[in-house]
Amino acid sequence: MKKRKMLILALLVVVLVGVGIIGGKYYMNEKAEKEKVELQTSDYSIEQERILAKQIKNTFADIKSVKFVNKSMSKNSVAGFISIDIIIQTDNKNEKIGTDFPINKDNESKSEQLESYIGGDDLNNGETSNNITVYFTNDSEEVL
Known part of the structure; x- marks a missing residue:
């Protein structure tokens, strides 16, 4: 029973870390794309x-x-x-x-x-x- 709880907890931690990494990567890509669009459309550029x-x-x-x-x-x-x-x-x-x-x-x-x-x-x-x-x-x- 104890091993089963540890396995479930370990899987939960792995899933949460994976979601965090994927979400962070998505956020950084969106931020970079937004900056690029702003850069391309600026009057100064x-x-x-x-x-x-x-x-x-x-x-x-x-x-x-x-x-x-x-x-x-x-x-x-x-x-x-x-x-x-x-x-x-x-x-x-x-x-x-x-x-x-x-x-x-x-x-x-x-x-x-x-x-x-x-x-x-x-x-x-x-x-x-x-x-x-x-x-x-x-x-x-x-x-x-």
């Missing part, structure tokens, strides 16, 4: 994307369009930056680069050109004088 698009236009030649990949956006609160992948379309190819922009406006880049990025080895340096189409993370588009 779109304004930063516009600044990045202008910097890209001033850094690379022969660009047709710039698309910000919203699923790649991630926030690093410790470093104070938001990372994002960008697809740059030229006449004959699509090139993917990754870059960061600051979380707060105090650290905003005032440079005319994109200074720090990963990838884009096949892009031609120079300036694009034609208008380009920019696709933002909130699914809006604009011609610059």
Whole structure:
């Protein structure tokens, strides 16, 4: 009888711990998704994307369009930056680069050109004088 009570108690503890772990994981996923949606729809984020698009236009030649990949956006609160992948379309190819922009406006880049990025080895340096189409993370588009 005593062994049976201990077995039932042990199973109950295992079930409660399992429910706690699953519930905690669900909560963390929901919280991360909510933060990502807020990040993607914030006016500051779109304004930063516009600044990045202008910097890209001033850094690379022969660009047709710039698309910000919203699923790649991630926030690093410790470093104070938001990372994002960008697809740059030229006449004959699509090139993917990754870059960061600051979380707060105090650290905003005032440079005319994109200074720090990963990838884009096949892009031609120079300036694009034609208008380009920019696709933002909130699914809006604009011609610059």
